[in-house]
Amino acid sequence: MSRRSNGLVGVWAEAQRQQQRQREAQARYQLDQDRQQRAYQREMARGYREQKAAYREQREAEARRRTQELDARVASLQGLLATGCRAPAFRADSLTRAAQIEAFAPGQLAHPIRMPDQNQYQPQGGWGAARRAQAQADARARFERDWHAAQAAETRRQQQLAAYQQQYQQWADHQLGEIRRHNTGIDEMKAGLRNGDPEATVEYFSAALYASTGWPEDLPRQVSAAYDRSARQLVINWELPRYDVVPEAMSVRYMINADQEKEKPRPVTQRRALYRDVLAQCLLLVLRDLFAADEFGALESVALNGFVDDHDPTTGRRASMFLGTVMAPRSTFAELHLEQVNAVTCLVDGLRAQLSSRPDQYAPVRPGRLPEDVGNGVVTHGGDEEPDLYEMDPIAFEALVADLFRAMGMQAVTTQRSNDGGVDVDALDPAPIRGGKIVVQVKRYRNTVPPTAVRDLYGTVQDAGANKGVLVTTSSFGPGSHTFANGKPLELVAGSELVDLLHRHGLRGRLGSGERQVPAQRTAPDGEPGTDDHNVLGMYWSGDVALDVCALVCHGSRVLDDDHFVFYNNPRTPDGTVRALVPVAPDRAAIQVSFDALPPRADRLVVIAAIDPVADSAADLSRFTDAGIRLLDAEGTSLGQLDVSDGRSGETALVLGSFRRRANGDWDFVTGGKGYEGGLEELVQEYGIDVE
Template sequence: MARRQGSAGLLGMLAEAQRQQHRREEEQRRAAAEQRRQYERAQREAQRAAARGEKEALRAYQQGREADLAARTAELDARVAELRGVLAAGLSGPAFRLSETSGRVEVPPFDPGPLGTPVPMPDQNRYLVPPLTGAQAYDPAARRWWDEQAAQARARFEHDWYAAQAAEQDRQRRLAEYRAGYEAWAAERRQLAAGQVGQAAQLAEQVRAGAAEAVVELFEAALRWRDDWPEGFPVECELAWDAGARQLVVEWELPPYEVVPAVARYRYVKTDDSEAEVARPATERKALYRAVLAQCALRVLDVLFRADETGLLDSVALNGVLTAVDPATGREQRRCLVSVAVERAELLAVALDRVEPVDCLVDGLRGRLSARPEKAEPVKVERSTASVGSVAPAPAAAPAGSPGTADGSDEPDLFTMDPIAFEELIAELFRRRGLVTRTTARSGDEGVDVLAEDPDPITGGRIVIQAKRYRKTVPPTAVRDLDATMSRQGANRGILVTTSGFGPGSRRWVDGKPLTLVDGPMLVALLQEHGLRGRLGSPVPPAERRAEPAVLSPGENAPLPAEEVAVAFRTTGAEADLTLLLLTADGVVRDDGDFVFYHQPTAADGAVRLRPLDGTANVRLGDLPDAVRRVAVSVNMDTDTGLTCADLGDAELEIQSGPAAWRFRPPADPAISAMLVAELYRHNGTWKLRAVGQGWSDGLAGLARTHGVDVA
């Protein structure tokens, strides 16, 4: 028994030792396996973290692209909203008041807008790669992988940081340029304000006296006064005043079709990291453009009638014009896309803040609006500025053997002429035009003053002529009565002649009918053409005539009657050089050869010649190339002397064109050393003169650089 017990005890001890050894080996194996699993988990976690960082960076980049395109789309939406609100913006602003705007021009404070916001710098924390943890921190492969990821992150950060730095520098540069432009603009506005002192009272007096040029100047100032038209909208116009009809005829430059964005929105395509433009539907774009044109017309009408403080206007005839390429010839030509004539009471009865612009213009005011303005399809012009004659034209030379004076004082006044003599004069006028005429008896004439027969066997026939010696606008009832009289007389044409004028209602009535309206200025021109005498009102005494040359104010313009223009600049103070620049429609020279100065005194094959020593120049407008749309006349000081335009003394620019001449005294501004004094410019096929007075503080270099001359 004892032996068996001892034997069993030894075996048990050996077995127990073996089991413990086995357990130790198993524990070591499990520990090694667990360590291997932890390492693999840590490695996978590091890989997931890196991938997660890349995905977040990619997602942030894509979100940035989407945000950028969304902002650009918002700009498009804002532009469309601005176009839809052209009329509302005009109605919300103050009316032009000559007495309130004289000598006081508001200069708003500098507003940098988006340029005032610095470019944000990238955050380095967003580029950090998560650190290695646990056993992976000691694993060489994991360390190499982490180093690669960290290097790539640093490279991305440095790239984005340098890009942001470049963007910030560009923003600061553009902000400085914008600020310099604002300072120049503000200085120009203040100069204009200084030059306007005392002019308002003088202009108002001339308007009250009925001076046609003063009336035109008043309403042109009203149209140019507001500077809140959308970008791309020209503020150019031509006006004529028909004193007899008390009608202002306006040609207003319309914006081109391109002001309506062709793109509706921008879309980001993630698959190939690109952006796509979604086009605006053609029907929407065309409808918006028509609405823009209608709003422009209504806004111009509103500005004019609101600016008429004294009730000078009975009506306004407005033509909206656009320079477009004729598809048949390939040449540019002026086309009328909007035409409307409106009487004062008619427009004031319309609540413009609650109308649909197109419906109001076409249906409410019976105007014409192009059906396809995007193709520049024209409409019939209501009345052009060229058709408006002078209120008191110069008298024609008296027939041989008849007495006369230089000022035309012997011309009979049509306003005070005996009624029978007036009818005889009208009969004689049409007799000289080839008709067989006779006046009717004073009683029983049935509304006919002169009966005429056109002897032409094909186009001839009977014509009834009604003569009205009026000082006020002929009412539309007189035109309708003539229409009825023509029918009663069996005539195939009717003519109404007056010493005054006609309103829009009368002109609309005769549209498409065999009726002709002859207003006062046209009547005087016809009389002169056929050797007859007559004037509208008393002649102006010589002592009251405006002396030549005429004095121009800043911004004032005048037509040039001749193609030969002489320019002379004189000063009793410091010396200054006269220079001229030949500019395109974009306001820049075609090349350096268009810069005429001391060392280059000719341009355009001699069409422009400068005599530097005596400060004079000659311009042959007819010989200038078609690409030259403006000739800028400027003076500049020698910047090395430190002198400015304030040192010029009694400076004066004189421009002569044929028998007409003008003087302009540029402002004596101590902040500038070069000044654009005046410009000759093309307008509707004719050349005109405008006084300017805009300056540059850096002298000739700034003047040249602004107009595209290489001064490097």
């Protein structure tokens, strides 16, 4: 009995120990879980604290950055006059254009066609005498065929090179002539300045103010002036910055509890005093720029009236309100050391000027003398007649474009004539999202603007770090220009669009007689369009399929006539504006097009491809893949790539795409893709060509 009882107790004790071990293991596991949970929570809390601290630091740094910007803005306003006095004085010679033009660059035409080497044409095969003789005859025939083809290509190259060189010389003579005429105009203006001519005097000093590098770019530039020849006095109205030029906020602080930035307002008395000081500095800086630019001794004195263009607080209407006026003799002004003066004291006490006591409320002053008071000596710009943009002086044209940008709500100034980095007008769009810096080039052309100008503008945009580049012209743009500009921060404004924009914004301008201008067609010696104003469409594709690439000159969906269908039996149109070329690798077919010389009724150029029935009559377009059109200029420089659709099984002809003339004379490319099982005959019949 005792052994039996001891055995049961042992089993029970062992079971109890196992349960105890399980409970201890469970407790240890739970303890580990709790420890891991606490560690995770501590890690999360630390990460949250770090994230919160980083967020706070970011917001505080942003507040400090904004405060620094406000301080920098105020410092620049306080030092406006001192900074402007260190800028170089304007000189008439800066308006002179260097007699330099782009060198003659024939591109691939400069390289002679390589002639075939007869040593590379060895007989192939032939064991017997007759077979060897036949093989030698075949080799000699291949050599002669290739030699004649190369000779023909070389003759065409020489003809094209000679025509291109002649056209270049004509263009160069025209460009040099324009430069000489411009420089002659500058010389006449200098002579007019020496003789006291009112118009020359106003034009020169207006240019000096617009081109001043001492005047901040973000301040307005608007001037009207007249010259009193007898008193040798320039009477001028100049636009001043509005009250909002002085920042309303003094500093920015980040509020942690509210999680927002709070602006500390600038005391009204401080803001008003700074604005008054800025106006005084602006008036003194204008006087400095005028007297410093007077290398001809034309100015005995300057009557300057400063105005702001804003809403009149009395009427609520937009008006020009004069806030300062000064009559400054040269002798008195020459004794001033502007970098050391207190601007308000110098202007009011030193020069006896009137300066608004409450400019923040636009309290006006009475001008001493206005340009219209000069009488017969008043020089006006424009008049009742629309100015002809083609005949406008280049400086005046640039100023008109700057006026247009200002009328569109932007800030815009013309640049100096030299060292402008390819920029004629600097503009700033204040819109918060789409706005930013804009560089503008203007081209007063009659012929189509070359794509090289668009490429140059793109480089200028990148160099200047601008948000957009705008090219404004009195003529038009070709498809190469639009293709290059597509997808880039570039905008092209053709002549007709420019006139429309001018009229919509209250400005004046016309193109010649006002009728639609057709660009002058350049011609080669044989009467055909010159080679310097054309594009080459280079066709490439993968696959071993042989194709005929053709072109149709159309009005709408109908070809003009059978002669305007360019294909293997008709390699050119009667006027030579469209012609087939021998392709140059990597192209497998090529067509030359002079877009601006196409007939006026032609509004579409359709490019098509069809299976070559001689080379491979049983083929279809299933092997026509990875295809595209390289758009080249006359020098062989690539302007862009136009993608086209791949071919499909069973189809033997395909519309690759069409160039379509826009209302303003430019050309856009529209991708095709329609295939035809009936080959070239079925395709051309749809465009109105009867196939016998």
